[in-house]
Each structure stands twice: as C-alpha cells, then as structure tokens.
Amino acid sequence: GENVEQHPSTLSVQEGDSAVIKCTYSDSASNYFPWYKQELGKRPQLIIDIRSNVGEKKDQRIAVTLNKTAKHFSLHITETQPEDSAVYFCAASIDTGANNLFFGTGTRLTVIP
C-alpha cells in the first residue's frame, strides 16, 4: 500500500516568516494530494489540495507544489500568523472515487508572535 512520509515533525517559526512542510509518497499511482490542518481534538480541515495534472497551486498565503517524478509534494505557508499554529497532515490517494487517504505523520507548526 501507499506509504507517506512527512518532515519535519515539529516546526517553529516567527510570525511573518514562511513555513515549509515536505512529504514523499511511494505509490506512483497516487494522483490526489490534500493537506489538512487539525487543531487539538478537532476534525481535520482541508486547506488545499493538488492533483497530479498540475505542478503548483496557490490559495492566498498557502501554496502546494508537486513533483510527480520525484514523488514528493510540499506545503508552503507565507506570512505566518499565530492562528496558523496547528498540526498539519499531508495525504495521498488514488482518486478513483473511493477517496482512500493515506496520511503522513503530521507536522506541529508553532508560530511565535
């Protein structure tokens, strides 16, 4: 099955700086890569996703890049704010409609005011 690795496990940045989280995946058939933000004890919230037919996607301060050849994808958050502090998970799946997601191990992001 799919194996998703995520780095770093913890990340602290000063408010206003950028944060980058990286993930690699093993199954070349995976074609859907969402990123989730999870606050303590709450459900994961989708923040951005990318499909294999594009290499980059941006939504305001958040961007995701995908390198299908190298099988890695990254989340970029610019101008970080304290409310960005949370655990972020990457995931990968073969988007056949079943949407079976395999999650990375998570990154705890702390934005220091």
Next chain:
Amino acid sequence: GAVVSQHPSWVICKSGTSVKIECRSLDFQATTMFWYRQFPKQSLMLMATSNEGSKATYEQGVEKDKFLINHASLTLSTLTVTSAHPEDSSFYICSARDIMAVLTEAFFGQGTRLTVV
C-alpha cells in the same frame, strides 16, 4: 461544504463492554465512508472502508470481529468497538465523500474520543 456528523463526541466505557459510534452524512449521500483511528500526537490511521450494502474492507492488522462496521444506508455508517479494552482508547474519526460530486474533498466527522477504563 458538506457536513459529516459523528456521535458521540466522547464516550467513557468500562473494559469489556461495547461502544457504538455513528457517522452520518447530513446533506449528501455516501456509498463509501472511512474509519480512522488517531492516537495522541500521531497521524490518522485508516482502519477500514465502509461500503453501503456490503461488507467493510479492513486494513491489515485491524480485527474485523473487534471493530464491527455496518453501513446500512447511504447516510449512515456505524463502528462498534466490541469488548473494549484500555488499549482501544483513542480518537476515532470517520470521513465521507459525496457520490454525486466529482473531484471533491473528503469531509471528516468531528471525531469520537473513546476512553476505556
């Protein structure tokens, strides 16, 4: 966005008893729902795929007789933890996808924190 409701949000039960967790899609239909388990400070681990009208598909290492899944309708899947033990204490969370939509996200329930004492 679509809403997935999970009930209960938290439950405490005695060791040896069974606990049922419900996952409902409130404003869409889902032929497939997914059950995940999340231990503290760890990632979400897929336990099983719940298929409406048929048997669930379990991931390797997940005991199907211990974690009973029923998906009786297009809007409801249930997970029953049978003969619960303290090591089953965890955050259980479901997800569902709208069968009528193409290229959409998975919507998660709010999760159920199970504590077995």
